[in-house]
Amino acid sequence: MNIIKKLSLLVFSLAAVSASVFAEELSFGKAVNEAVKVNISTLLASPEQYLEKEITISGTIVGVCSHQGCWVDIASDAKFEKLRIKVRDGEMVFPIHVKGRQALATGKLTAIELNLEQTKKHKTELAKRRGEKIEPESINETMSIYQLTPVGIKVLD
Amino acid sequence: MTKNKTINWFKLNRTLHRDIGYLCVGLTLVFAISGIALNHIGDWNPNYIVERSEKSFLVNSKSTDAQLNKALLRLFPSTPPIKANYWESINQYKLFFDNGGAITVNFSKQTAVYEHIRARAVFKQFNSLHLNEAKKGWLVFSDIYAGLLIYLALSALFMVKGKYSAWRFKRGWLIIIGGAIPAVYIFM
Numbered sequence: 001m002n003i004i005k006k007l008s009l010l011v012f013s014l015a016a017v018s019a020s021v022f023a024e025e026l027s028f029g030k031a032v033n034e035a036v037k038v039n040i041s042t043l044l045a046s047p048e049q050y051l052e053k054e055i056t057i058s059g060t061i062v063g064v065c066s067h068q069g070c071w072v073d074i075a076s077d078a079k080f081e082k083l084r085i086k087v088r089d090g091e092m093v094f095p096i097h098v099k100g101r102q103a104l105a106t107g108k109l110t111a112i113e114l115n116l117e118q119t120k121k122h123k124t125e126l127a128k129r130r131g132e133k134i135e136p137e138s139i140n141e142t143m144s145i146y147q148l149t150p151v152g153i154k155v156l157d
Numbered sequence: 158m159t160k161n162k163t164i165n166w167f168k169l170n171r172t173l174h175r176d177i178g179y180l181c182v183g184l185t186l187v188f189a190i191s192g193i194a195l196n197h198i199g200d201w202n203p204n205y206i207v208e209r210s211e212k213s214f215l216v217n218s219k220s221t222d223a224q225l226n227k228a229l230l231r232l233f234p235s236t237p238p239i240k241a242n243y244w245e246s247i248n249q250y251k252l253f254f255d256n257g258g259a260i261t262v263n264f265s266k267q268t269a270v271y272e273h274i275r276a277r278a279v280f281k282q283f284n285s286l287h288l289n290e291a292k293k294g295w296l297v298f299s300d301i302y303a304g305l306l307i308y309l310a311l312s313a314l315f316m317v318k319g320k321y322s323a324w325r326f327k328r329g330w331l332i333i334i335g336g337a338i339p340a341v342y343i344f345m
Contacts, residue, residue: 060241062251066207067198075243082245093288096205097274100240100253131247 028092030152032056032104040076040083047109047146056106057083057148061098061155069093072153074103080129084147098155107150119143167315174312177305184302191287194280203284206275214262214269218248225250229260233271236260 063073120136194203
């Protein structure tokens with residue numbers, strides 16, 4: 001077998017393996033703890049109650065960081081709502097092809113304080129999502145946004 | 158008459174350096190190629206090729222999900238089976254497919270964008286090894302490889318005798334430069 005044939009065989013084998021990568025259950029980090037499952041809508045309705053507690057959320061993956069694979073967005077059980085799962089770069093790498101699949105994630109909810117300018121921008125964006133209108137000038141109080149820092153994630157097939 | 162055999166350390170080192178060097182060729186290529194690919198992760202996606210195709214979509218957002226899906230599949234007939242759907246906002250609807258592809262409908266712009274995802278052959282596998290996405294067995298294997306690289310680096314210092322030895326300035330300056338470059342970056 002000449003070298004070209006051998007290389008073609010290698011590339012073909014790798015391509016075949018890459019095709020199979022698209023369909024399989026994936027696990028990242030520790031095992032998911034389903035005993036502490038909370039709906040995302042419940043979580044986001046009163047996030048302060050869940051801060052720094054171990055929780056598990058589940059839902060459809062509706063967004064993935066396309067470059068570093070360092071975050072995924074999970075759709076809430078409520079309309080127009082989602083929760084971001086964020087890891088430090090390289091800690092877990094979420095492949096882009098998991099979009100649309102169901103995931104379970106265990107971790108801790110963390111708050112990110114926004115300043116007034118960021119709050120106005122965020123609330124305007126949320127209102128736009130829901131088809132509502134707000135006056136950004138009427139916002140005087142800052143807010144926090146929430147994301148899950150995971151210890152374990154399971155992406156179902 | 159018995160011959161007193163002594164170990165020729167110089168020869169043994171050269172033999173080991175050669176054979177371990179051969180052993181490391183494949184892994185070095187994997188790590189070097191994926192290293193370049195991952196270094197430039199800000200400029201491109203080293204794992205996937207994402208192809209986008211945009212079409213105009215005039216269906217009303219008041220339609221049911223089933224009606225929207227049907228219309229979208231008519232618009233993009235060669236899509237894999239539907240995996241899930243999601244309302245991102247009142248004006249944005251997403252339909253996900255089995256292979257991670259998705260259609261995003263923007264009702265205000267009246268457009269539908271189909272994103273088709275393909276894994277990059279070779280790079281995807283090399284990068285996943287480099288980032289240790291594989292199972293624990295790979296961790297052991299890559300630790301062994303790192304150990305072998307350390308051996309290759311150190312044994313290289315004892316490969317040549319004479320004026321081109323690593324211990325003479327004629328070639329020794331190369332070692333100084335190799336150590337100085339990372340030191341400058343660390344302490345600068």
